[in-house]
Amino acid sequence: MDKEALRLIAVGIAIGLGALGPGIGIGIIGGKAAEAMSRNPEASGKIQTITILAIAFAEAVAIYALVISLILKFL
Amino acid sequence: MGIMKPMHVSIAAEKLFNIGPLPVTNSLLVTWIAILLFVILIISIRIKRNIIPVGIQNVVEYVLEFFYRMVCEVFESEEKSRRFFPLVMTIFLFVLLVNWLGLLPGVGSIGFYRGEGEHLEFIPLFRGASADLNTTIALALISVFLTQIFSIQHLGFKGFIGRFIKLKSPLLFFVGILELISEVAKIISFSFRLFGNIFAGEVLLLVIIFLIPFVVPIPFIALEIFVGLIQALIFSLLTLFFIKIATTEEEH
Numbered sequence: 001m002d003k004e005a006l007r008l009i010a011v012g013i014a015i016g017l018g019a020l021g022p023g024i025g026i027g028i029i030g031g032k033a034a035e036a037m038s039r040n041p042e043a044s045g046k047i048q049t050i051t052i053l054a055i056a057f058a059e060a061v062a063i064y065a066l067v068i069s070l071i072l073k074f075l
Numbered sequence: 076m077g078i079m080k081p082m083h084v085s086i087a088a089e090k091l092f093n094i095g096p097l098p099v100t101n102s103l104l105v106t107w108i109a110i111l112l113f114v115i116l117i118i119s120i121r122i123k124r125n126i127i128p129v130g131i132q133n134v135v136e137y138v139l140e141f142f143y144r145m146v147c148e149v150f151e152s153e154e155k156s157r158r159f160f161p162l163v164m165t166i167f168l169f170v171l172l173v174n175w176l177g178l179l180p181g182v183g184s185i186g187f188y189r190g191e192g193e194h195l196e197f198i199p200l201f202r203g204a205s206a207d208l209n210t211t212i213a214l215a216l217i218s219v220f221l222t223q224i225f226s227i228q229h230l231g232f233k234g235f236i237g238r239f240i241k242l243k244s245p246l247l248f249f250v251g252i253l254e255l256i257s258e259v260a261k262i263i264s265f266s267f268r269l270f271g272n273i274f275a276g277e278v279l280l281l282v283i284i285f286l287i288p289f290v291v292p293i294p295f296i297a298l299e300i301f302v303g304l305i306q307a308l309i310f311s312l313l314t315l316f317f318i319k320i321a322t323t324e325e326e327h
Contacts, residue, residue: 052312059268060267063271064271066275070274074086
């Protein structure tokens with residue numbers, strides 16, 4: 001297989017597999033957050049802050065994969 | 076005119092000109108414009124200052140107070156909040172403005188051609204500063220180094236070393252080493268999170284507008300506005316939390 005074809009495949013696999021984990025992770029975080037808020041509506045503010053923070057951390061991992069695939073495609 | 080490529084995507088910011096030995100890139104230009112905008116905003120508020128704020132002064136005061144209240148909640152002490160608030164607020168405002176400036180029409184599309192024939196390339200005049208890895212690495216370095224300096228100021232030099240080298244038990248020693256590695260990882264994580272989000276957003280907008288230029292890009296631009304706000308918030312909030320962790324004394 002020639003180099004360009006392999007490169008395109010690598011780009012697809014990098015972001016495809018890389019988005020798998022964070023996607024599941026963010027879903028779990030959101031679900032737990034909703035559950036926690038329903039149990040204790042008064043703590044909503046604190047739960048919200050932690051949720052946004054945790055989602056940003058999880059998304060950052062997906063962004064690392066995206067950066068790798070962008071570098072592969074454009075450099 | 077030479078061969079015009081349909082989409083211009085470049086991970087590195089393009090150099091516009093040199094000042095002496097230093098290159099000036101299009102993202103640096105946008106950084107300067109952002110600084111200029113802030114200076115103009117603050118000067119215009121300070122000139123006609125009202126005790127009861129109206130208009131722009133009201134908006135600025137609201138934003139600052141909102142953040143200040145949040146910082147006060149995180150640190151219980153007033154003195155610490157006053158100390159760390161400027162860094163957190165500046166990071167938030169700068170990253171927010173620079174993210175949103177990258178969405179304006181003309182940024183990334185207005186430019187000139189350089190080179191001849193085969194090497195003809197398009198150089199945009201403006202580029203969102205946070206889509207340049209240099210800017211985000213600089214911000215991450217500032218944030219992490221200032222966190223260490225604040226930690227030294229509040230815990231003393233021995234306390235600061237004690238965060239990383241714990242000699243009480245082998246397990247704690249390992250935890251200390253992990254802390255050290257995690258500080259370096261924070262620099263990488265901060266810079267790549269912001270860069271990846273904003274640059275990927277730019278590429279996404281470019282591709283969508285290239286495919287269907289009418290009506291369809293609207294929700295994507297709305298998404299990018301939202302992402303710009305969230306990333307600015309995340310950068311400053313994480314800086315805040317890391318400062319809080321770095322300046323709390325160890326409980327025994």
